[in-house]
Amino acid sequence: MSTIDVTKRQSHVGRRLLYALAEHAPAVAVALCFLLPLTIGVLTAFMTQHQAGTGSLWPSPWEFGNFRKVFSVMPFGRDLLNTMLYAGLSTVGVVVSSVPVAYALARLRWRGREGVFLVVLAAMMIPAQVTSLPLYVMYAHIGWVGTLKPLIVPSFFGDAFSIFLLRQFFLTIPDEFTEAARVDGAGELRILWRVLIPMAKPAIAAVGLFAFLYAWNDFYNPLLYTGNSDTGQTLAVALSQLAKNGHQNAYELQMAASLMFLLPVLVLFFLAQKVFVEGIALTGVKG
Amino acid sequence: MTSVLAPVGEAPGSARTRPARGGRRRPSRARWWVVLAFLSPFVIGFCVFVLYPVAATLYYSLTDFQAGSYRPVQFVGLRNYRALFSQSDTFWVAVRNTLWMVVVMVPLRTGWAMLTAWVIIRVKRGRAVYRTLFFLPSMVPVVAAALSFIVLLNPVGPLNRLLGWAGINGPGWFSDPAWSKPSLVLMALWASGNVMVIFSAAMLDVPRELYEAAELDGANALQKFRSVTLPAISPVIFFALLTGMIYTFQYFTEAFVASSSANATSSSNDLIGYPANSLLFYSTELYRQGFAYFKTGYASAMAWLLFLVIFAATVVFIRASRRFVHHAGGGR
Numbered sequence: 001m002s003t004i005d006v007t008k009r010q011s012h013v014g015r016r017l018l019y020a021l022a023e024h025a026p027a028v029a030v031a032l033c034f035l036l037p038l039t040i041g042v043l044t045a046f047m048t049q050h051q052a053g054t055g056s057l058w059p060s061p062w063e064f065g066n067f068r069k070v071f072s073v074m075p076f077g078r079d080l081l082n083t084m085l086y087a088g089l090s091t092v093g094v095v096v097s098s099v100p101v102a103y104a105l106a107r108l109r110w111r112g113r114e115g116v117f118l119v120v121l122a123a124m125m126i127p128a129q130v131t132s133l134p135l136y137v138m139y140a141h142i143g144w145v146g147t148l149k150p151l152i153v154p155s156f157f158g159d160a161f162s163i164f165l166l167r168q169f170f171l172t173i174p175d176e177f178t179e180a181a182r183v184d185g186a187g188e189l190r191i192l193w194r195v196l197i198p199m200a201k202p203a204i205a206a207v208g209l210f211a212f213l214y215a216w217n218d219f220y221n222p223l224l225y226t227g228n229s230d231t232g233q234t235l236a237v238a239l240s241q242l243a244k245n246g247h248q249n250a251y252e253l254q255m256a257a258s259l260m261f262l263l264p265v266l267v268l269f270f271l272a273q274k275v276f277v278e279g280i281a282l283t284g285v286k287g
Numbered sequence: 288m289t290s291v292l293a294p295v296g297e298a299p300g301s302a303r304t305r306p307a308r309g310g311r312r313r314p315s316r317a318r319w320w321v322v323l324a325f326l327s328p329f330v331i332g333f334c335v336f337v338l339y340p341v342a343a344t345l346y347y348s349l350t351d352f353q354a355g356s357y358r359p360v361q362f363v364g365l366r367n368y369r370a371l372f373s374q375s376d377t378f379w380v381a382v383r384n385t386l387w388m389v390v391v392m393v394p395l396r397t398g399w400a401m402l403t404a405w406v407i408i409r410v411k412r413g414r415a416v417y418r419t420l421f422f423l424p425s426m427v428p429v430v431a432a433a434l435s436f437i438v439l440l441n442p443v444g445p446l447n448r449l450l451g452w453a454g455i456n457g458p459g460w461f462s463d464p465a466w467s468k469p470s471l472v473l474m475a476l477w478a479s480g481n482v483m484v485i486f487s488a489a490m491l492d493v494p495r496e497l498y499e500a501a502e503l504d505g506a507n508a509l510q511k512f513r514s515v516t517l518p519a520i521s522p523v524i525f526f527a528l529l530t531g532m533i534y535t536f537q538y539f540t541e542a543f544v545a546s547s548s549a550n551a552t553s554s555s556n557d558l559i560g561y562p563a564n565s566l567l568f569y570s571t572e573l574y575r576q577g578f579a580y581f582k583t584g585y586a587s588a589m590a591w592l593l594f595l596v597i598f599a600a601t602v603v604f605i606r607a608s609r610r611f612v613h614h615a616g617g618g619r
Contacts, residue, residue, distance in 0.1 A: 041435035097328035104325035108317035134343035157332025217428035243548035
């Protein structure tokens with residue numbers, strides 16, 4: 001082997017490294033931007049109050065007691081339970097009530113179907129601000145303000161966005177499947193239950209996930225209806241009021257509480273990443 | 288179970304197998320009561336939770352109604368609307384701040400999502416890892432995101448320390464009226480992963496042949512982006528701008544949490560808009576008028592105005608961009 005050959009190979013390796021660097025450098029730079037706030041937040045949760053208040057970048061004695069302390073400065077357990085009730089029950093409500101409506105819009109033939117579908121689209125566009133004033137008055141009138149009922153009960157009456165998503169998915173299932181069942185003498189409820197729902201599991205999972213996350217993260221509605229309640233607080237609102245309740249400089253507690261609030265979402269995300277990406281694609285913006 | 292529900296499931300099927308209407312004509316019309324039964328959750332929900340409140344808000348907006356007050360309600364015509372335009376200065380502050388966000392934040396966020404999507408699709412190996420990392424922040428609940436940005440951006444916080452190392456004297460971010468809105472923009476960029484995912488999916492859908500043809504014509508990366516990628520993803524740009532605009536007109540949680548948590552020295556009603564009303568947005572002002580001061584009639588006028596503006600802006604935007612999206616799509 002000549003020396004020329006060796007230097008040639010070395011330069012070849014060097015060039016490959018350079019290519020790899022050029023390929024990954026921008027992505028790594030962007031990834032660092034995205035990770036910085038997250039990392040700082042997580043690290044702050046393990047700092048002492050002094051460190052957290054002085055902009056430290058690394059916890060030097062790791063303070064693991066912050067998480068326990070959160071439970072003593074706020075009723076974290078009760079708020080967590082409320083949040084789980086809100087998110088869990090409203091997810092059930094959205095799925096149970098939206099699937100039949102989507103079925104009627106996608107699979108039944110009747111006059112006025114397109115019109116009702118337009119109404120569903122219109123319902124999606126209405127800003128919450130336009131409905132919340134009378135709804136508040138209504139809930140106050142029947143004594144629901146301060147309870148979780150205004151958050152949960154409406155979800156049992158069809159959610160426009162979920163109906164829209166499910167309808168789009170039902171339409172992609174070939175007619176033959178439902179028609180075959182119909183010829184066999186199956187009723188509509190049976191077709192929905194035995195044929196369509198098993199085939200639409202990914203879409204139903206996506207709708208359920210979106211509904212759960214919406215409720216878990218929801219701030220506006222809990223602020224209105226249980227924001228001043230002693231027993232009905234949800235985590236999103238309670239976390240935002242930590243600062244108001246005299247812990248405005250307790251960054252380490254705010255971060256520890258936020259981390260515990262965030263954790264279920266992250267677990268869900270990693271368990272169901274595929275459902276998410278497919279669900280976002282389902283919103284139908286492609287093309 | 289009940290006599291109403293049982294027939295819905297069983298009768299149409301069992302009754303229809305034999306009689307004349309049966310299997311021959313394939314697309315038979317469904318019976319009206321079957322349709323109604325399936326639709327009933329939405330029909331009831333729409334009437335109670337959408338139709339009634341929208342109409343009631345319109346009615347409230349024409350009265351001096353104050354929720355919780357025993358004073359008789361009086362019809363005042365358009366007085367609430369006139370008061371918005373002539374008597375209130377906080378109203379115009381809120382309008383200006385909201386428009387600032389629509390004009391600055393929405394395009395920046397869309398552009399950033401597009402850029403990060405472009406960065407991702409140029410990575411061949413390990414793309415999924417980057418996509419997860421870029422997407423992750425958009426999963427963080429808004430309240431948690433706002434709190435961690437308050438920590439990150441506090442005047443003596445980690446970011447200003449990092450900037451200090453680089454010799455830059457960092458601003459006061461959320462406690463400086465000039466920097467509070469840019470801080471929210473940073474947060475919006477950070478959480479743009481859901482838009483990024485849509486962009487990258489659209490970019491990957493662009494046929495390879497188009498790029499190869501452009502390469503044959505000697506186009507560089509930037510030219511390829513401008514003349515191949517950009518036209519192909521124009522529907523997504525349109526979608527991102529439109530939904531971003533609608534969202535920003537109703538911008539609430541981020542501003543509310545940032546204002547109330549960045550400074551907690553006074554009572555909660557004075558915290559809206561902190562610092563110096565620089566974070567007073569249309570929805571936070573509406574919340575304060577309607578649910579802190581209980582000026583229900585006045586807040587209802589604000590709500591209806593918001594509704595009309597969003598509707599009009601959507602129509603105008605769709606009209607204006609139809610040509611742009613169509614032209615770009617046809618011109619490849």
